[in-house]
Amino acid sequence: MTDPLVLVVDDDPDILEAICDILGTESYRVARARNGLEALDRVDAERPDVILLDLMMPVMDGVTFAHALRKRPAVADVPILVISADGNPQRAASVNARGYLAKPFDIDALLAHVAAICRRGGEPSRAGL
């Protein structure tokens, strides 16, 4: 069984790098996109198991991406976890997300949410961190 693939979508290169570093040490496979448009391409090509989605991005924002995703039958059910600095958890509901993490969130909270969505269960391991 292959490790779950997590697509991280954020326009901030350091955010992308840090989250991919964190997930990589937990044996997740990671893909990255800098905006919603790039993310749609990655979703079509790789069908991730979960999408970590920033909302405020140039080119195509997270809300527009999520609405476009839900219209693609092959990937419409891919779960979304919103990661945002806008401090408004209600926006996660607007994209029918499985969860919302407000930046700056704890590393363990991120791992716990991703594990739960990927049905890994249990407490996130700190091994390799």
Added chain:
Amino acid sequence: MADHGEPKGEGRAGDGDERRRGFLGFVAHEVRNPLSTALWSAELLARISAEERGGARGEKLSAMCLRSISRVRLLVEDHFLCERLDAGGVAVRRDAVPVRDAADAALERRPPDVGQVTVDVAPTVLLQADRVLLERALDALVATAGRDGSAVRIACEPAGDALALVVAGKPPDAPALEDPVKGSPSEPRGRALALPLVRRIAAALGGAFSVAEGRYVLTLPRPDVGGARQDPAAYP
């Protein structure tokens, strides 16, 4: 006339409140991204082994931590000064400041991504300004005009009774003089408030600030010397 005054005033106050909420929302959002990477990289550095900390991953995380903290610092310092200037909380000096000295100081502090900087100002040229505020403005202008390796030229031009300090380089990416509001594009180097801060500094110094075609123009008064204005012909 009077009966239209109050509603208009309330309308303006309402617009101002909305802009201020949008501005503060932008600043909060802009700080949280680098704050996140500062915290995460520091925590990861604390969790990994000493051996790994000394390797490539440790170097990457250390660099990210420093970069993120620097970005937060710029944003916080610019925001605090914006707020203090808005509130009239800065005691502004009005000294005769040698422009060349202030420009050279900004040159010394320029960020690493700034291209070649040329200061084309005679050492005798003076502006009436607060030296600290003038240097903050020049820091912001050099960083903005010189980003992505762009060359920068600092010069002075007569502007009626005043003097225009012209910083030429890369134009701003977006309408950048107004305060950004929630949803405005992020600035990955922490300089999102640079030009709004210069606008406030110009006002505090009794001058003006404008941008056109890659020329950032800070117009400030000439100093009174011995009760008389300096000879305009002395300025280039």
